[in-house]
Amino acid sequence: MRPRSSTPRTPGADLPEHPDFLWRNPEPKRSYDVVIVGGGGHGLATAHYLAKNHGITNVAVLEKGWLAGGNMARNTTIIRSNYLWDESSAIYEHALKLWEGLEEDLGYPILFSQRGVLNLAHSLQDVRDSVRRVEANKLNGVDAEWLEPDEVRKICPIVNTSTDIRYPVLGATYQPRAGIAKHDYVAWGFARRADEAGIDLIQDCAVTGFATDGNRVTGVQTTRGTIGAGKVALCAAGHTSVLTDLLGIRVPVQSHPLQALVSELLEPVHPTVVMSNAVHVYVSQAHKGELVMGAGVDSYNGYGQRGAFHIIERQMAAAVELFPVFARAHLLRTWAGIVDVSPDASPIVGRTPYDNLYLNCGWGTGGFKATPGIGWALAHTIASDEPHPYVAPFSLDRFVTGALVDEHGAAAVAH
Amino acid sequence: MQLIACPWCGPREEVEFHYGGQAHVPYPDDPGGLSDEEWAHYVFYRDNPRGRFAERWNHSAGCRRWFNAVRDTATYRFERVYRLDDPKPLATELATSRRNTAR
Numbered sequence: 001m002r003p004r005s006s007t008p009r010t011p012g013a014d015l016p017e018h019p020d021f022l023w024r025n026p027e028p029k030r031s032y033d034v035v036i037v038g039g040g041g042h043g044l045a046t047a048h049y050l051a052k053n054h055g056i057t058n059v060a061v062l063e064k065g066w067l068a069g070g071n072m073a074r075n076t077t078i079i080r081s082n083y084l085w086d087e088s089s090a091i092y093e094h095a096l097k098l099w100e101g102l103e104e105d106l107g108y109p110i111l112f113s114q115r116g117v118l119n120l121a122h123s124l125q126d127v128r129d130s131v132r133r134v135e136a137n138k139l140n141g142v143d144a145e146w147l148e149p150d151e152v153r154k155i156c157p158i159v160n161t162s163t164d165i166r167y168p169v170l171g172a173t174y175q176p177r178a179g180i181a182k183h184d185y186v187a188w189g190f191a192r193r194a195d196e197a198g199i200d201l202i203q204d205c206a207v208t209g210f211a212t213d214g215n216r217v218t219g220v221q222t223t224r225g226t227i228g229a230g231k232v233a234l235c236a237a238g239h240t241s242v243l244t245d246l247l248g249i250r251v252p253v254q255s256h257p258l259q260a261l262v263s264e265l266l267e268p269v270h271p272t273v274v275m276s277n278a279v280h281v282y283v284s285q286a287h288k289g290e291l292v293m294g295a296g297v298d299s300y301n302g303y304g305q306r307g308a309f310h311i312i313e314r315q316m317a318a319a320v321e322l323f324p325v326f327a328r329a330h331l332l333r334t335w336a337g338i339v340d341v342s343p344d345a346s347p348i349v350g351r352t353p354y355d356n357l358y359l360n361c362g363w364g365t366g367g368f369k370a371t372p373g374i375g376w377a378l379a380h381t382i383a384s385d386e387p388h389p390y391v392a393p394f395s396l397d398r399f400v401t402g403a404l405v406d407e408h409g410a411a412a413v414a415h
Numbered sequence: 416m417q418l419i420a421c422p423w424c425g426p427r428e429e430v431e432f433h434y435g436g437q438a439h440v441p442y443p444d445d446p447g448g449l450s451d452e453e454w455a456h457y458v459f460y461r462d463n464p465r466g467r468f469a470e471r472w473n474h475s476a477g478c479r480r481w482f483n484a485v486r487d488t489a490t491y492r493f494e495r496v497y498r499l500d501d502p503k504p505l506a507t508e509l510a511t512s513r514r515n516t517a518r
Contacts, residue, residue: 239465241465250456250460251460252455252459252460252461253463255465255488300470301436301463301470301488302488302489303465303488303489304489304490308416309416310416310429343458343459399455399460400451400452
């Protein structure tokens with residue numbers, strides 16, 4: 001303790017020094033081999049794997065605001081891979097395996113907690129769909145179990161499994177390896193590693209246009225000048241259409257607000273992650289103690305990063321129905337991110353009508369869990385000019401061929 | 416809660432309404448003549464501007480009639496509502512992609 005001096009000291013004057021910054025804040029260079037538009041989880045992960053797996057480091061990540069301040073800061077951090085279709089479970093399971101080694105890879109704590117995810121079933125049809133999905137998951141090497149209500153209660157004692165409620169819990173699918181991670185730390189870990197590799201993370205740099213020459217994008221016009229680019233990757237989530245409109249290409253996504261909320265800090269009451277499609281809420285308890293909840297998108301197109309309050313009300317009603325103990329919790333904060341929803345609720349990744357432009361969008365409400373997997377596969381796609389088998393099924397031309405990957409309602413939660 | 420002015424019922428709460436997506440997307444004149452790509456655009460592709468957008472809405476918990484609206488997707492403000500048989504808004508009233516990004 002510092003001895004009291006006679007002159008008053010500024011509050012905070014005796015606190016430790018500010019910790020070292022995790023990344024530089026460089027001025028943009030005139031050009032880069034690869035320019036990634038969007039400094040969220042996907043953009044940062046792509047940058048990391050470009051450097052780590054492919055030795056490509058002359059890369060810039062352009063972010064219109066601050067790093068990881070969009071959906072990466074707004075999601076409910078659920079990580080799972082129990083998707084129905086082979087194409088989806090392949091990329092999400094690849095992501096989950098990367099999550100399992102990510103802390104070591106990044107040399108940074110990400111608080112990855114494999115506390116399991118329960119997807120509740122509330123009707124006979126839910127039960128049939130869930131059992132089918134469990135079997136599909138097992139065939140794809142994804143850990144999955146079907147649980148009866150008494151087993152659900154053992155894993156999460158606060159779920160109301162009584163039979164006299166409007167939507168009784170008839171069972172649940174359970175993925176023990178699923179869980180949550182600390183979203184900010186994930187972004188910072190990727191950013192730090194990418195920065196160490198020499199990649200420029202450029203914040204406060206909004207893209208206002210593109211320079212093109214025939215079938216090639218030659219540069220990116222930004223609020224910090226024009227930046228030449230050998231290849232360009234769009235990782236802009238809900239703002240993808242704003243960018244592709246500038247390029248004159250159409251992408252079949254619609255941007256919607258997706259709201260989430262937290263309670264005040266509570267003692268640990270909720271040991272796992274619970275998702276309910278029919279009642280429609282998903283809940284976990286963050287390490288710090290807040291209950292983190294989300295539900296469905298606001299119905300209308302929106303870029304406003306806020307949504308309607310009646311959506312929150314319904315979400316809270318669903319939460320209290322499933323978890324009567326939550327009735328005594330207080331809502332602390334709500335917010336929204338802008339999610340880009342595709343017609344089949346699956347992502348759109350890969351090549352575009354421009355030879356050196358790569359698209360990564362359409363992750364809708366579920367992009368966070370894919371972060372390392374898509375960064376890994378998109379980096380491969382950019383480096384080799386060939387869609388990686390994990391992303392090949394998610395090409396833009398599936399909407400012409402009809403080879404949709406229909407995950408609407410099939411992937412354990414409605415979109 | 417946001418009030419939406421139904422052209423027949425007047426201002427009502429947002430929960431009474433159902434969203435219908437982009438307005439003025441006509442059924443193809445010659446469906447048999449469309450290529451797969453043209454079908455894909457009719458079925459799956461809709462505009463997604465940041466800014467003023469012409470949309471369909473249904474007063475589903477009220478008069479149950481459809482109507483159109485010009486709404487700003489950034490502010491969520493309804494600029495005006497109009498009937499289905501009213502003319503399509505001029506391009507100058509709506510957001511174009513380039514004007515959007517200048518915001």
